[in-house]
Amino acid sequence: MNNAAQPDQRVAVLDFGAQYGQLIARRIRDLKVYSEIVPGDISATELAALKPSAVILSGGPASVYAEDAPQVDPGVFELGVPVLGFCYGQQAMAVALGGEVGHTEKGEYGGVQIELAGHSRLLEGTPQQQTVWMSHRDAVTRAPEGFTITSRTSTCPVASMECPERGLYATQFHPEVRHSAHGNQMLQNFLFDICGLTPSWTMNSIIDDSVAAIRAQVGDARVILGLSGGVDSSVVAALCARAIGKQLTCVFVNHGLLRKNEPEEVEEVFTRQFDVDFVHVHAEERYEQLLAGITDPEEKRRIIGSQFWNEFFAVAQDLDGVRFLAQGTIYPDIIESGARKTGGKASTIKSHHNLIPFPEGVHFDLIEPLDHFFKDEVRALGTALGLPDHIVHRQPFPGPGLAIRIIGAVDREKLTVLKEADAIVREELDAYNERLFRETGERNGEGSVWQYFAVLPDVRSVGVMGDERTYARPVILRAVESSDAMTADWAKLPYEVLTRISGRIVAEVPGVNRVAYDITSKPPATIEWE
Structure with a gap:
């Protein structure tokens, strides 16, 4: 049962385990064309049932000659729709169509200069020399029959290749990565000039x-x-x-x-x-x-x-x-x-x-x-x-709610303390992020905090308030910078922001006499405490 509305145009991204698999789909969608990730070993018959307007073969960590290497069904190239392969996708295309892939003496990783070699529909409008993002040691050493080599590097003899008559295009580099200076132009060339699609997925x-x-x-x-x-x-x-x-x-x-x-x-x-x-x-x-x-x-x-x-x-x-x-x-x-x-x-x-x-x-x-x-x-x-x-724009919030930000047993008094302290944390860091946005124009730019909250540990600490000894609760502040929660670094908040948060919590939340700041990244810690 499939509940989502199905667009008329669909780019199928065959995923061979690429670290950039989801990024490819996102780049296509950013150009207002719907894309969908499917397994790399999907059969041509199953793929045809999806009625794709175009197919992209992702990169992947394997060697095409490894015993368990994922293989593309050769029938994919006979579906009558344009196909574009990146990195492993280029190598899989070459092997499936009779070309050769070899293990180069020197790998290419990071920014690399390519030199265009003749006319290319995929690279149309991009400079003769340009920086692209590479991550490989294997490379195509002989293109399949009917293909033209359209760019190369000093190490890689086939940095890109194409057979326009069959609608087949491939690059050893990653156009979907921002570090490929003209990668977006290549994606536009493929989607709009080669495939004839329209940017209608709004x-x-x-x-x-x-x-x-x-x-x-x-x-x-x-x-x-x-x-x-x-x-x-x-x-x-x-x-x-x-x-x-x-x-x-x-x-x-x-x-x-x-x-x-x-x-x-x-x-x-x-x-x-x-x-x-x-x-x-x-x-x-x-x-x-x-x-x-x-x-x-x-x-x-x-x-x-x-x-x-x-x-x-x-x-x-x-x-x-x-x-x-x-x-x-x-x-x-x-x-x-x-x-x-x-x-x-x-x-x-x-x-x-x-x-x-x-x-x-x-x-x-x-x-x-x-x-x-x-x-x-x-x-x-x-x-x-x-x-x-x-x-x-609500922050990520655990399904069990504040129950797992209270270490130990949950009761009404602890919930009241944590809700009040957490409200102050969010109010101050909301304002801090908003100031950064006004200054930089970026909602999630450098210095902004991605997630922030208070944690209530199951301990009490000694303090002095109003010339009297107290034995009250500490509150822990957690604030991290991240983009996807897979990894996170603790936020380097200005001292004046930390001072204001601490001062307000101690002054405004009864039962709290201390604020600590968690400066552990993920890994080794997690963002949440429980």
Whole structure:
């Protein structure tokens, strides 16, 4: 079952394990053409069923002559659509079509100068000499019959090659990487001049297509959505609201573990701005009782997750005519959960089904309208749908909420302390990021903080306040710079910012007498504490 709207134009990116696989897809989408990642070993028949307008073969870490090297189905080159290969993709194309690949004496890594060799449709409009990004030791030593060598380096005899008559193009370098000075021009040449595509995949067209797809799937049935207030579920709610209005019921389970004022903000947005049925489940006391005395973080997660479904399905079973469950699954979820290994998307969606603990006798079909979008595209979609910035640009927030930012057992007093301290951290660092944006014009430029929050450890410390000894709680500040949460470095905040945060927390949050700053990167630490 595929819920996403399907564009008329589609570039299929065959992934051979490249570190740049997702980047290729993103670069194509940045040029307003829809792209989709598929396994490198997909058969030509399976690929043809996707009706691609063009095919790109990614790079990869393997040698084409290794015993377990991924191979491209030669039938891919007979589909009648243009094919472009990068790095390993060029080598796989060469071997499949009768060329040769050899192991060069010297590898090429990083910025390398290429020299153009004759006319090239792919390299049209780029300089005779230019810097490209290489990462290889193997290289094509003899191009297949019918191919023209279009550039070379002092080490690599076939830096790029093409056979326009068959619509086949390839480069040993990586045009998708920004370090390839004219790589974007090459991608435009391929998409628009060679493939004849148009830059029509815009936010307006995405919304229109998605709305039409949701309406076609749902008909006159009802849809239920577990709304967390996070970016993904909020954008799904806004999109479904645009498509089916009152046929959508949003269930917001308030476990009492959200940040200060968040429940009120979520309710205001979805009761005043969007015409949906909104059910606010006040489960704070039930969660408080279930979490009493629980110190193990995994047990906290299990309790919070299980109780969410208990609360959600209690509401769902009271509603009539609900046939569909909407979810905020996004494209990286699909990729990371095994689509690459399982050979396609259908089996991945089934695994999502299996992760939902439907009660006995209860089942809903899934709607996953974001399952072809990357995170920043989801944010852009949210903005286009009219969601406020505090939801669209919400920081990553763990599903179990503040329960795993409280080290040890969770209780009402600790939650109050952490919510107040965390609100100060966010207020000050929101303002700091905004100042940087005004100065630099970059929303996520150098110096900006990607994620920031407070942690409450399960200790007390001695202090002096008002000439009296105190024995109160410390608060730990965590602030990191990152782009994808895979790695992160601690933020080098100015001393005056740290001083203001510390001073405000100690002065404004009763029960806190000390603020510490976590200066550990990921790895070896994680961003969250539990």
